[in-house]
Amino acid sequence: MESTSQVTIDVEKIRNDFPALSQEVYGKPLVYLDNGATAQKPQLVIDAIDKYYRTDNSNIHRGVHFLSQQATTQYEEARKTIQRYINAPLEEEVLFTAGTTAGINMVAFSYGELLNAGDEIIISAMEHHSNIVPWQMVCERRGCVLKVIPMNERGELSMSAFEDLLSDKTRLVSVTHISNTLGTINPIKEIIQKAHEKGAVAFIDGAQSIQHMQVDVQDLDCDFYAFSGHKVFGPTGVGVLYGKKEILDKMPPYQGGGDMIEKVTFEKTTYNVLPHKFEAGTPHIAGGICLGKAFEYLNELDMDAVQAYETELAQYAEEQLMQFEGMRIIGTAKNKTSVVSFVVEGLHPFDIGTLLDKQGIAVRTGHHCTQPIMDFFKIPGTIRASFAFYNTKEEVDQLIAGVKRCINMLR
Amino acid sequence: MTLEEKQQDIIDEFGIYDDWMDKYEYIIELGKDLPLIKEDKKTEDKLIEGCQSRVWLDTEVIDDVMHFTADSDAIITKGIIGLLIRVLDKETPKTVATCDLHFIREIGLQEHLSPTRANGLASMVKKMKISALKAAAQQE
Numbered sequence: 001m002e003s004t005s006q007v008t009i010d011v012e013k014i015r016n017d018f019p020a021l022s023q024e025v026y027g028k029p030l031v032y033l034d035n036g037a038t039a040q041k042p043q044l045v046i047d048a049i050d051k052y053y054r055t056d057n058s059n060i061h062r063g064v065h066f067l068s069q070q071a072t073t074q075y076e077e078a079r080k081t082i083q084r085y086i087n088a089p090l091e092e093e094v095l096f097t098a099g100t101t102a103g104i105n106m107v108a109f110s111y112g113e114l115l116n117a118g119d120e121i122i123i124s125a126m127e128h129h130s131n132i133v134p135w136q137m138v139c140e141r142r143g144c145v146l147k148v149i150p151m152n153e154r155g156e157l158s159m160s161a162f163e164d165l166l167s168d169k170t171r172l173v174s175v176t177h178i179s180n181t182l183g184t185i186n187p188i189k190e191i192i193q194k195a196h197e198k199g200a201v202a203f204i205d206g207a208q209s210i211q212h213m214q215v216d217v218q219d220l221d222c223d224f225y226a227f228s229g230h231k232v233f234g235p236t237g238v239g240v241l242y243g244k245k246e247i248l249d250k251m252p253p254y255q256g257g258g259d260m261i262e263k264v265t266f267e268k269t270t271y272n273v274l275p276h277k278f279e280a281g282t283p284h285i286a287g288g289i290c291l292g293k294a295f296e297y298l299n300e301l302d303m304d305a306v307q308a309y310e311t312e313l314a315q316y317a318e319e320q321l322m323q324f325e326g327m328r329i330i331g332t333a334k335n336k337t338s339v340v341s342f343v344v345e346g347l348h349p350f351d352i353g354t355l356l357d358k359q360g361i362a363v364r365t366g367h368h369c370t371q372p373i374m375d376f377f378k379i380p381g382t383i384r385a386s387f388a389f390y391n392t393k394e395e396v397d398q399l400i401a402g403v404k405r406c407i408n409m410l411r
Numbered sequence: 412m413t414l415e416e417k418q419q420d421i422i423d424e425f426g427i428y429d430d431w432m433d434k435y436e437y438i439i440e441l442g443k444d445l446p447l448i449k450e451d452k453k454t455e456d457k458l459i460e461g462c463q464s465r466v467w468l469d470t471e472v473i474d475d476v477m478h479f480t481a482d483s484d485a486i487i488t489k490g491i492i493g494l495l496i497r498v499l500d501k502e503t504p505k506t507v508a509t510c511d512l513h514f515i516r517e518i519g520l521q522e523h524l525s526p527t528r529a530n531g532l533a534s535m536v537k538k539m540k541i542s543a544l545k546a547a548a549q550q551e
């Protein structure tokens with residue numbers, strides 16, 4: 001991990017914005033270190049959800065009445081906020097989805113329709129199940145071949161192996177920006193560029209990245225970038241798929257229904273333009289609007305400082321954890337974000353997770369929907385502490401004290 | 412001791428702990444006394460694969476009562492299995508099949524039996540009850 005000493009975020013002030021953080025569980029102050037699973041919500045997002053259902057609730061698009069027009073404006077404003085945040089060239093390239101998984105499945109289905117037998121799809125050894133299974137389904141349906149970029153013991157992808165896997169048959173490369181289990185930040189810019197050199201499109205799973213760093217889809221030059229609202233301090237059930245217009249235009253619709261059509265007759269239906277072509281049915285309107293609010297919140301933060309601060313926290317946690325005998329950090333990539341996965345020799349992650357919980361410390365245990373990574377490291381699961389910018393050094397100390405107590409009890 | 416008395420016994424034992432960690436310290440101790448399934452019986456058909464921890468369970472009917480042995484790779488899971496077996500062991504199939512294991516709720520461990528907990532315990536209790544139902548049907 002690279003260390004930066006310039007930390008310019010006011011954590012105390014930030015914590016006050018997140019009401020869930022100040023509660024107690026089992027009579028102990030909550031130490032929330034499960035941000036990789038979902039992030040807590042700032043007051044501004046919570047207020048926006050409340051306001052939407054109290055006063056603004058209405059179905060969007062095509063409504064002639066006041067509330068509908070108002071809700072439509074807010075929903076489309078949220079799209080623009082997100083467009084600006086990720087620096088997408090066009091607002092219709094920002095599609096609202098139900099989350100990262102939905103975005104991947106949409107592209108796997110729809111772009112998959114353009115693939116043929118023998119075409120190759122490349123993913124990596126550290127993908128979340130949601131960036132494995134949809135592509136396996138495409139391969140089954142279309143007769144494509146799935147290839148996997150291997151990683152080393154540190155949890156870093158082999159770029160030379162990736163280059164060997166690339167061929168004239170490669171049509172799509174889908175890689176996670178940041179591993180949810182290992183914290184590895186993948187060199188996606190290079191991956192995207194190499195995919196393009198072979199004429200393949202590049203899909204980036206951004207579920208674990210956009211909350212930790214500035215993401216610029218034009219700079220990355222990715223063809224698709226998907227993320228979930230709830231991990232970015234927004235509501236659950238909403239997410240975003242960015243896609244390049246020229247590619248989205250070529251793709252057939254994923255789901256049919258209202259909003260995605262131009263004209264329907266029993267003989268033939270023509271489809272609406274982007275983004276509506278891929279947004280059939282009434283969307284999660286409150287979700288979209290409030291996800292926009294979450295990005296307004298992020299806009300106020302210096303994301304470089306956030307990343308530096310979070311990395312420092314994780315680094316401190318790793319250093320402290322190493323004092324325990326039998327401790328093994330899973331994922332030691334040079335370029336890493338604020339995810340700390342670990343196992344303690346002879347102890348089951350489930351036991352440690354359960355005992356940490358009873359001390360008020362929320363971590364995640366298990367395979368984190370990445371069973372191939374567990375197989376690679378030959379472990380049943382890990383204990384994962386994942387940090388956000390509202391976590392503190394004191395909380396890391398509580399985690400360490402908690403782990404110490406677990407080890408004493410279990411050994 | 413009736414099944415109900417056994418449940419009450421456990422509730423009383425846990426009553427002295429008001430701290431969660433003390434409670435778990437005790438569960439970990441109980442895990443060490445679990446009547447372990449024989450290693451050669453740890454076969455695929457005895458395995459209950461939870462998402463997080465794995466459980467092996469063997470059921471036998473001897474002299475018209477149920478006998479259970481089990482194991483788990485997680486100590487806390489083992490401790491809770493120990494409690495369940497303490498209550499259900501040597502009971503008739505009919506009792507096992509129909510009883511309400513309310514002690515788990517009363518000592519505050521119901522989360523471990525929730526199907527979403529993914530530690531294999533909910534499936535284990537189901538398996539215990541199904542084998543008891545089968546045995547009860549054979550006895551009739």
